[in-house]
Amino acid sequence: MIKIIKYVMADILRNKIIIAYTIFLLVIGMSVFNLEDNTTKGLLSLLNIVLIVVPLVCIIFSTIYVYNSAEFVELLVSQPLQRKHIWLSLFCGIALALVLAFFIGIGLPVLLYSFSATGIILVAVGLMLTVIFVAIAMLAAVKTRDKAKGIGIAVLLWLYFSLLFDGLILFILFQFSDYPLENFMLFLSTLNPVDIGRIFILLKMDVSALMGYTGAIFQNFFGTLPGMITATIVMLLWMVLPLYFSLRIFNRKDL
Numbered sequence: 001m002i003k004i005i006k007y008v009m010a011d012i013l014r015n016k017i018i019i020a021y022t023i024f025l026l027v028i029g030m031s032v033f034n035l036e037d038n039t040t041k042g043l044l045s046l047l048n049i050v051l052i053v054v055p056l057v058c059i060i061f062s063t064i065y066v067y068n069s070a071e072f073v074e075l076l077v078s079q080p081l082q083r084k085h086i087w088l089s090l091f092c093g094i095a096l097a098l099v100l101a102f103f104i105g106i107g108l109p110v111l112l113y114s115f116s117a118t119g120i121i122l123v124a125v126g127l128m129l130t131v132i133f134v135a136i137a138m139l140a141a142v143k144t145r146d147k148a149k150g151i152g153i154a155v156l157l158w159l160y161f162s163l164l165f166d167g168l169i170l171f172i173l174f175q176f177s178d179y180p181l182e183n184f185m186l187f188l189s190t191l192n193p194v195d196i197g198r199i200f201i202l203l204k205m206d207v208s209a210l211m212g213y214t215g216a217i218f219q220n221f222f223g224t225l226p227g228m229i230t231a232t233i234v235m236l237l238w239m240v241l242p243l244y245f246s247l248r249i250f251n252r253k254d255l
Helices: 002-013 016-035 039-068 070-077 083-113 117-143 147-175 182-189 193-204 208-222 225-252
Strands: none
Touching: 002 016, 002 083, 016 039, 016 083, 039 070, 039 083, 039 117, 039 147, 039 193, 070 083, 083 117, 083 225, 117 147, 117 193, 117 225, 147 182, 147 193, 182 193, 193 225
8 A cells, every 4th residue: 555655646746736736835825924914814815725725626636636547546456456455545645645735835834924723723624625625536536437527526516615505505594594593504514624624714713703693603612622523523524434435436336
């Protein structure tokens, strides 16, 4: 497994897209803190990068990489190797490479200019979202043989998690505003890792008041230790479950 992981990581880190992605994040990260005297404003500026750009790059690049590695995977399957080891090695290689790119691009500037609990949480959320969207991408890629269809599914999933989900939440709030929706809202938030990451960061920045009524609900739950532990477990489940289902499909798939 280790040899496959090293090969995949080396292959990805030499990729011009990943090099450009790392440089882009690094330039944005350094520029934001050098232009802003207030580190909190700098972190808020990086919030959209972490919640929108990072998931987009991770899910599209990972999906394309899995499709482009089809021949390599078929070669490995023909060897005396267990399928689960091949798939997990591919996942670890992609995830570790993208995690390293994110840490260099965003993690280093944040830890250098804003080494605080908020900065650490921002970096941690970005790292978790990177792994989560790699897992989701691998599930989308293994689900269908058609490359165009698989990439389309990946883009739609990103649109849902990053953009459409918030619109659905607002629609539900307006339609059922006469009913107590506190617990239901907490449940809905667990269905979107991007939303949980946003809540984590905004609550730590003490700007939950900007989130209005829902901000008070999230503050009462996610602002407590049990709430933070629950949210962390949910994020970990978002990493594990898509990978688990993709592994099951891969084990049964006729290559």
